[in-house]
Amino acid sequence: MTYLDLLRTTTERTGSIICVGLDPVLEKIPIKGNPEKVITKFYTDLFEAFQSENVLPGAIKPNIAFYEQYGFEGLRALQNVITIWRAANIPIILDAKRGDIGKTSAAYAKACFVFWNVDAVTVAPYMGSDSIAPFLHYADRGVYVLCRTSNPGAGDIQDLLIEGVPLYQKVADQLLQWAQLGTGAVLGATYPEELENIATQFTKSGKELPLLIPGIGGQGGTVEEIMRSLKHAAYPLPLCRINASSAVNYAYQKQDTDDYAGAAVIAFKQIQRNAVIRQKTNK
Amino acid sequence: MTYLDLLRTTTERTGSIICVGLDPVLEKIPIKGNPEKVITKFYTDLFEAFQSENVLPGAIKPNIAFYEQYGFEGLRALQNVITIWRAANIPIILDAKRGDIGKTSAAYAKACFVFWNVDAVTVAPYMGSDSIAPFLHYADRGVYVLCRTSNPGAGDIQDLLIEGVPLYQKVADQLLQWAQLGTGAVLGATYPEELENIATQFTKSGKELPLLIPGIGGQGGTVEEIMRSLKHAAYPLPLCRINASSAVNYAYQKQDTDDYAGAAVIAFKQIQRNAVIRQKTNK
Numbered sequence: 001m002t003y004l005d006l007l008r009t010t011t012e013r014t015g016s017i018i019c020v021g022l023d024p025v026l027e028k029i030p031i032k033g034n035p036e037k038v039i040t041k042f043y044t045d046l047f048e049a050f051q052s053e054n055v056l057p058g059a060i061k062p063n064i065a066f067y068e069q070y071g072f073e074g075l076r077a078l079q080n081v082i083t084i085w086r087a088a089n090i091p092i093i094l095d096a097k098r099g100d101i102g103k104t105s106a107a108y109a110k111a112c113f114v115f116w117n118v119d120a121v122t123v124a125p126y127m128g129s130d131s132i133a134p135f136l137h138y139a140d141r142g143v144y145v146l147c148r149t150s151n152p153g154a155g156d157i158q159d160l161l162i163e164g165v166p167l168y169q170k171v172a173d174q175l176l177q178w179a180q181l182g183t184g185a186v187l188g189a190t191y192p193e194e195l196e197n198i199a200t201q202f203t204k205s206g207k208e209l210p211l212l213i214p215g216i217g218g219q220g221g222t223v224e225e226i227m228r229s230l231k232h233a234a235y236p237l238p239l240c241r242i243n244a245s246s247a248v249n250y251a252y253q254k255q256d257t258d259d260y261a262g263a264a265v266i267a268f269k270q271i272q273r274n275a276v277i278r279q280k281t282n283k
Numbered sequence: 284m285t286y287l288d289l290l291r292t293t294t295e296r297t298g299s300i301i302c303v304g305l306d307p308v309l310e311k312i313p314i315k316g317n318p319e320k321v322i323t324k325f326y327t328d329l330f331e332a333f334q335s336e337n338v339l340p341g342a343i344k345p346n347i348a349f350y351e352q353y354g355f356e357g358l359r360a361l362q363n364v365i366t367i368w369r370a371a372n373i374p375i376i377l378d379a380k381r382g383d384i385g386k387t388s389a390a391y392a393k394a395c396f397v398f399w400n401v402d403a404v405t406v407a408p409y410m411g412s413d414s415i416a417p418f419l420h421y422a423d424r425g426v427y428v429l430c431r432t433s434n435p436g437a438g439d440i441q442d443l444l445i446e447g448v449p450l451y452q453k454v455a456d457q458l459l460q461w462a463q464l465g466t467g468a469v470l471g472a473t474y475p476e477e478l479e480n481i482a483t484q485f486t487k488s489g490k491e492l493p494l495l496i497p498g499i500g501g502q503g504g505t506v507e508e509i510m511r512s513l514k515h516a517a518y519p520l521p522l523c524r525i526n527a528s529s530a531v532n533y534a535y536q537k538q539d540t541d542d543y544a545g546a547a548v549i550a551f552k553q554i555q556r557n558a559v560i561r562q563k564t565n566k
Contacts, residue, residue, distance in 0.1 A: 021385075065387045068394035075358070100380055100405060101434035101502075104306075104348045111351035122383060126409045126429055128436030146409055151384035153411030159447045161451055167450065170443055219384075 003120060003182040004144035004239065005090070007059075007210055010090045011238035011277055016058035018272050019093065019212070019224075020264075021245025022046075022065040022081055024074075028250045035070035038280060039077035040084075042122045042260070045085050047250075049261035050268070057268060059241045060085050062115065062213075079088040082116065084148030091119045095239070097146060099124035099131045106134035112136045120144060122212065123188055125171050142182045142210055147171050147198065148214025150188025172198045174216055175204050184210030189221025189242065199233035211240045216271070223274040237277050244271050286374070286403060286425035286465040287522065290342075290493055292300050293373045294521035294560055299341035301506075301555050302376065302495070303547075304479055304528025305329075306349040307357075311533045313543060322360035324366075325543070329532075330367050332544035333551070335551065340551060342524045343368050344495075346378040358444045374402045376495065376524070380429060382407030388418035396421045403427060405469055405495065408454050412461055425465045425493055429447050430454050433471025433498025455481045459488050467493030472504025472525065475512045479557060482516035487561035494523045499554070500530030506557040 001009075011017055024039040031038045050056055062081060067074035082092060098108040105127075107278055112121040112135075120142030123135055135143040148158060149166040158168040175185055185202070187195045195213065202209050211230075215221040226242055244267075251267030252260035284292075294300055300514055307322040314321045333339055343495035345364060365375060377399055381391040388410075395404040395418075403425030406418055418426040420521040431451040433440060441451040457466055468485070470478045478496065486494050494513075527550075535543035536548030 030405065060468075063383070063387055063390075065381070065383055065390040065394065069390040069398065071394070071398040072355070076357070095383075097383055097407070098348070098380070099520060100346070100378075101432065102349055102436075104346055104473075107346075107348040107352040111348065111354070115352065123409050124380070124409055126407055126440055127380075127432050127434055128439030128441070130436035132435055133436075149384065149410050151410055151413050151414075151430065153385075153413035155455060156411030157409055157454065158411070160452075162443045162445055166321075167445075171440065219487070223563040 003138055003210065004208055006091050006119060008238045008277060010058055012019050014056040014058050014090065014273070015277055016056065016272055017237055017277055018057050018268065018275055019059035019061050019238050019241040019243040019244060020248050020268060021063040021214070022060055023245045023249060024077070026070070027067065028253070029260065033204070034073055036068050036073040036077045039067070040073065040080040043081045043260040044084050046264050047088070049265045053265050055265065056090055057090055059091040059093055061093040061095050061243055082118065088133065090143070090196040093120040093122070093142070093144070094118040095122045099127050100131040101127060102134060105131045107139060109134040113141050122146065125174070129174070135185060136178070136180050139181065142184060144184045144186050144210065144212045145171070145175050147175060147185040147195050148187050148191055150190040150219050150221065154188065168194065169198070172201060176202070176207060179207055179209060182210070184212060186212045186214065187204065189213050189215035189226050190219055192221065192225040195226065196232050197229060198231035199235045203234050208239060211235070212243065213240065214243040214246055216242060223271055227275055242275060247271065258274050285423055285475055287491060288323045289374050289484050291482065291521045293341055297339045297341050297373065298560055299339065299555055299557055299558070300328050300520055300523050300525060300560055301551065302342035302524040302526040303340040303531050303551060304342050304378070304415070304497070304526050305343055305345040305535060306385050306528045306532060308349065309353070311536070315357055319356040319360045319363070322357065324419065325474045326364045327367050329543040329547050330371070332548045336548050338548065338552065339371055339373055342374040342376055344376040344378050344526055365401065370372070374425070376403040376405070376425070377401040378405045384410060385411050385413045385417060391420060396424050398400050408457070415461060419461070419463050419466060422464065425467060425492065427467045427495045428454070428468045430458060430468040431470050431477050433473040433502050433504065435566050439469065443549070444516065451477065452481070455484060455550065458520050459485070459490060461492050462492060464540065465493070467495060469495045469497065472498035472509050475504065475508040479512035482513055482518045486517050491522060495526065496523065497526040499525060499527055506554055510558055510559040515557055525558060530554065
């Protein structure tokens with residue numbers, strides 16, 4: 001199955017294009033113990049709460065930085081989290097933003113697609129096509145290239161103008177040239193106009209590029225704005241994933257409850273309500 | 284001790300500005316066993332060969348991609364390699380090219396500077412200042428920002444012209460603005476003219492930026508060219524590190540010997556001969 005097929009069938013089955021970022025911060029998780037135990041239990045509980053509510057996100061996206069910060073215990077937790085969520089049969093996107101020269105990128109691609117064995121990964125474009133090519137060799141996987149990121153400092157480099165055109169737009173142009181089946185783009189939710197412009201460009205190209213859209217919630221983007229941008233761009237929604245991390249993971253803090261797993265499902269459903277694709281088929 | 288001090292005292296003690304990349308590729312290492320055992324033994328043997336010849340590189344640079352590709356065994360090997368080489372009291376540069384939004388970059392910085400506890404790290408600039416800032420909070424560590432990389436596809440993005448000025452030059456400009464004590468740049472050896480121009484700009488700025496220069500040997504750059512560029516730029520050589528990986532690691536293949544550790548030291552000395560700073564003080 002290609003990555004595009006996985007996105008489409010998952011959207012059909014779950015009715016969701018919301019991706020849940022699984023980004024552990026020990027200080028925010030109300031469980032005591034070592035990092036491996038705490039993180040594993042937290043995301044097992046979330047998984048079970050989603051299952052028991054008969055609801056699933058359209059993808060999950062662990063950002064490996066949050067696991068690496070806890071050393072081997074964090075990485076063992078990541079392995080556990082991937083194993084547990086694998087049973088949901090939804091895309092697992094490893095947010096790793098790797099990028100290096102050719103043979104070194106090949107080692108990163110092997111780490112992501114063989115060792116972690118995830119369905120898709122994020123990569124950084126600064127080092128050019130030969131740094132991205134090794135990821136594209138894995139024909140059944142997804143590769144999201146950073147294009148327009150959602151952070152406040154994104155513009156420092158990405159807004160630099162090349163003959164009147166911002167760099168992120170040039171990266172989008174390059175991306176269309178590099179793109180193979182499964183190649184996609186990261187477009188930050190905090191810049192909905194730019195998202196719309198690039199999505200429109202991609203639509204017109206006739207290529208089907210998966211979009212990963214982070215930045216809603218704490219960072220300031222809203223699902224409504226993104227949905228509007230995507231609809232204006234006539235973008236195939238099943239290929240899109242709008243990511244929410246903190247807003248789901250730590251929803252219990254806002255809901256003032258101890259039931260962190262239940263709170264996460266409630267928060268997910270609220271977000272999901274603004275991104276309805278169709279009723280799920282309950283297959 | 285600041286990272287600049289560590290670079291200077293190491294240069295004085297070892298007489299070397301050559302950095303040895305420790306990039307394991309199992310197929311090239313003539314030892315049998317699991318990845319952890321093979322990699323650990325290989326770099327222990329190299330360390331002991333250097334010690335017994337009373338010679339040391341000016342730094343070592345493990346590229347984490349080569350360890351990550353072997354999963355937990357590879358990462359345990361990295362831990363062993365760092366522990367063994369720590370005894371040499373030379374800079375350990377973790378080539379990780381990390382870069383993400385602020386709080387995620389903070390997690391990466393923690394992974395690099397607390398868990399791996401290395402002296403310096405490489406980071407990617409595409410996501411802007413707030414993605415680099417968390418690394419700069421570790422005031423006694425070094426942070427090399429990718430500026431001009433050494434790979435063939437480097438130009439795809441880095442050569443894009445902003446008002447007639449290539450992107451890598453703009454990144455260098457930004458870097459000078461962001462730079463704090465210990466902030467440096469990665470400048471590929473395969474582009475000696477560009478290296479000279481940027482090094483000249485840094486010299487003129489009056490800021491002391493460590494330079495990490497990969498790309499000699501297999502990639503096509505030569506030590507002589509780099510040394511010439513640095514001298515033309517009047518760059519303080521003790522702040523520079525010219526990296527050689529394959530040419531040292533797998534020198535035994537060219538020297539047609541089984542003594543891979545001895546061959547590595549011979550290859551290092553040959554490279555070192557073209558980058559003489561001063562006689563080492565044997566302190």
